[in-house]
Amino acid sequence: MEKEGRRENGNSEGIILNPSKRLGGPFMMGVVDNADENREDRLTGEVKSILESLASSWDDIIDCKQLQVIPLKGAFTNKVYQIKWPTRTGEPSRKVLVRIYGEGVDIFFDRNDEIRTFEFISKEGQGPRLLGRFPTGRIEEFINARTLSAPDLCKPEISALIAAKLKEFHALDMPGSKSVILWDRMKTWLSSAKQLSSPEEAQSFCLETMDKEISILETKLSGNHQHIGFCHNDLQYGNIMIDEKTISVTLIDYEYASYNPVAFDIANHFCEMAADYHTETPHILDFGKYPGLEERRRFVHIYLISSGDRRSELEMEQLIQDIEKYSLASHLVWGLWAIISGHVNKIDFDYMEYARQRFQQYWLRKSSLLGSSGLQPP
Structure with a gap:
């Protein structure tokens, strides 16, 4: 998106x-x-x-x-x-x-x-x-390329190209600050969402308690083992192009690109597999399309070996676990984005329903991924 x-x-x-x-x-x-x-x-x-x-x-x-x-x-x-x-x-x-x-x-x-x-x-x-x-x-x-479609993300040969390209992208030495932007971005967007929302909207999306949830994620997910890289942060299928002659992919649209944990970028890409923005109901997400464990493991394996990284099985499994936890951050980020967009964007898209689905996934998966810490939705 x-x-x-x-x-x-x-x-x-x-x-x-x-x-x-x-x-x-x-x-x-x-x-x-x-x-x-x-x-x-x-x-x-x-x-x-x-x-x-x-x-x-x-x-x-x-x-x-x-x-x-x-x-x-x-x-x-x-x-x-x-x-x-x-x-x-x-x-x-x-x-x-x-x-x-x-x-x-x-x-x-x-x-x-x-x-x-x-x-x-x-x-x-x-x-x-x-x-x-x-x-x-x-x-x-x-x-010389075409934009991917939603079904393309599930094709093993295309997914492998994306994994290798993403590793290459993460290694870019972008000039300027290399500080993680994720948590400050979430807090800023939460503040804007609160200002724009009616009391009823704020209550329905639990915005008054969301700052606590963001703090929990930041505490639980931050750690010295996290690898920080230059991340795309919006890797949905419409931002990936494929040249079918050279069998290569290009990532486009860098509005949200910044330094972040690479696990977040991969998690965000996995979450986008639930979306198809070219249907009659583009706001409806199908999380049954979220990649299974073997698909996630294959993606991470290709991601790591594409640049010659020699990681132990334990390190690979750690990254896979981190990616799952960062999917929670992805849900909050784009849930907040959708609330704000619903107020400032005139495009024909049900932003509020999209936000509801992203927050719903956060609450559904939070307990299994992080334990029961933090507030639960009313």
Whole structure:
């Protein structure tokens, strides 16, 4: 669930970056909304001007003003568009991606940090390149890949690719602070959820007792044995792309990326296997799809050996146990996110029901994973 934030550096003018010829390919984020194809009026004059200037640097474009604007489905807080131009050679059209930032969700992360992360990961060859910026969004490179679907996450061969890529991602040496952000993020989001919620909502979600639950998790899960890495923190299927020619995956959308325990990142990915955001009821989760023990063990094994790690069986089992415990943190994080989103986001999605399901899973699994410490829901 791509989940969004803030204006880039207060910059009011569009910027074109790296207008390269290394563009094109069938980038498929979600599904093309054919009913709205070629709706140029969805983009401001400033954005179209930047796109035309970008296209003018390519010598195979018939007319840089002859752009097609195709909305893509699948984004929860941004508006995302495929932009393409016909070429003289008859080759596949030149394509880029335009991302218009969602409104009212700057509580979730700092857009400046997200842009810096995007640029760093791009330079490391881990994702699409940044081609241009404007105050309310950016232009990205298309990559030769398709977005995964919910069923893809359960395929052993794809899951293995994700495990290896995630280990590689966690090893990125992102500049800046390497402190764990998870617990402060949860506390900040809890404060916002309380401020936005009615008394009835706060009571139904046990928000007044949630600070105690967060403290319990922080105390129980923190430890010297925890491995800290640069985590994606939102590894649902829509944020993973696969190139079926090279049999490789790319992680995209780094709005929530930060340093965290790697067990949390893996746990969050496992929890996302319960979701399918492309159904008539995208808010409904099926935790019967949560991976079983053997699937989890296989994922962790591939994750560890992919970089040549030599871990003992005991260390591997410890990571598997930690991942299960961090699933509780994942439920609270996205439950709080959903409550806030329900108040600030206009997208047609039942955020409150999604929050209810995430909190329900927290209470259902807490006792078996942590014991009976802490309050129970009324």
